[in-house]
Amino acid sequence: MTRLGQIFLGMILIFLYTPILVLMAMGFNESELYELPFRFSTRWYSALASNTELLTSGFNSIVLAVTTAVVATTIGTLAALALSRRSFRGRSLLQLLLLPPIAIPWLITGTAMLIFFFWTGIGRGMHALIIGHVALAVPYVVLVVGTGMKSVRADLEEAAMSLGSTPIHAFFAITLPLLFPSILGAALFAFAVSLDQFVISYFLSSPGYTTLPVQIYSAIRKGFTPEINAISTLLLLGSMTAILIFARFAKPGAPK
């Protein structure tokens, strides 16, 4: 069994990481048509530096992902707190309604958003993308933070209050620090949901404002160069670093 498990694990790693490694390597290959033999070159990185379309959309993607992470994490954390600590009318219904969006295909959500935004006059562009991405990311945040809340017992805040803390002080001194790893994890999740997002971004971006995945898609249709590999590599390294930092510093439950 162990042997079989190792083989499976090996295969998973191979199928996940080989394409990515190939993509990264090809960014350093001199050939424009991805021809072998491999000849090391940084020409695509130099070319990327003057490719404003890719750079702008890459920059847009990151701004959008950070904005989504901040906004969705704030809203989602507050929602998770309310759902786990307060009792109010319609609580279980709200909790239930949070789950389906995760399972609805993005193509359907995207189409629905496009129609809805067109009707309501919200239209397309950066603001529409922010709204769309935040709406997509909030359920994930609520789930992650809500799970984290389960490990923060309500009587900890009560203990703090019995010692003289106001509810607000108890929240900042006790609950928030204990919840921090979950919140950070949720933010990362929201960031990834936004950065990854193609379908909804494709529908909601405007000619003047587009994200990297959308830009890459249209570039692929027009015929493309390994500059795409270069910018993908940069983006990948950026998000990998963020995740590794998170994994290193925010082991849930570990003492600080």
Place this chain on the structure above:
Amino acid sequence: MTTVSVQNVAKSFGTMPVLRDIDSVFPQGTFTSLLGPSGSGKTTLLRIIAGFVAPDQGEVTIGDKDVTGIPVWGRNIGMMFQSYALFPHMTVARNVAFGLERRGIKGAEAAKAVAEALDMVHLSDFGDRMPKNLSGGQQQRVALARAMVIKPSVLLLDEPLSALDRRLRQEMQVELLRIQRQTGLTTIFVTHDQEEALTLSDRIAILDKGRIVQSGAPEDIYENPQTRFAAEFLGDSNFLTGTVESGGVRLPDSTLIQTTAPLPANGQKATLAIRPEKISPTPLEGATNQIAAKILTVIYAGPALSYLLQTPDGTRLKLFQANRDGTLLREGDTITLHWSPAHSIPVQD
């Protein structure tokens, strides 16, 4: 040091009444147990005194101050929770210092108070540990130190020992009592464990269905329970029901049971409670209160022997005996029991 009093308190959750007509005084320096089954309202009463729950009506005073409208953080209480509730992201010392910080006590003064509090619970060397590296008993001691260091006006304990195993629980009981006696702190202790209530308390208040059904010194309640519930919940009891007649209670099988306590009027129904250890398994020449019973089960528990008996009309009785000479009565034998009229206690159903 402070007297705590609760006047005319009632509380409902939704349409469910949880507490009714609660009037109780917790005199300065006493150790009172709120004893009752789950759902009796004992925890809600404690939380009303603490300030976590606002009563629908009534008043709570701590010392001479009406605190009914004051939230928990303004009441200067010390509280221990069933789950210890230590802050997992802080060292033991910071846990203990938490309440001091809230009171603006910092630096050397705080460090000294923390050291004293940890010393009091014999954990002087544990200040730098994290709570998760302590045993359950040690965590409970830290929780006690944290509650005591702020010099609270009243110490409120919400079943703090129920998560500990038996040995540790007994140790902590001794510790708790020592510290309570040393500091003379008014203490209110919620428990469903009658043995714990008997061991620790100066006073016990028995709660049932949201009311205090009886309160007083443990020995008063034990010797003179007023209701069937109190007799059953604090200790074990046998019950005999019959009709009041010529100063005694006539059982259905026409035996007359005598009591020295006042009874209702002749012809009324009455229930007598008889503690199982107050019954002798022997006949006594000329004694009143003699009943024949068959031994159904013999339970040998080392220092104590207990017998399950059945009278001819089918009433089940329990009898406890100290194991003086190691001889046991035999199952299946029919014996004659007797007890003193002073030990038949009329109780309300």
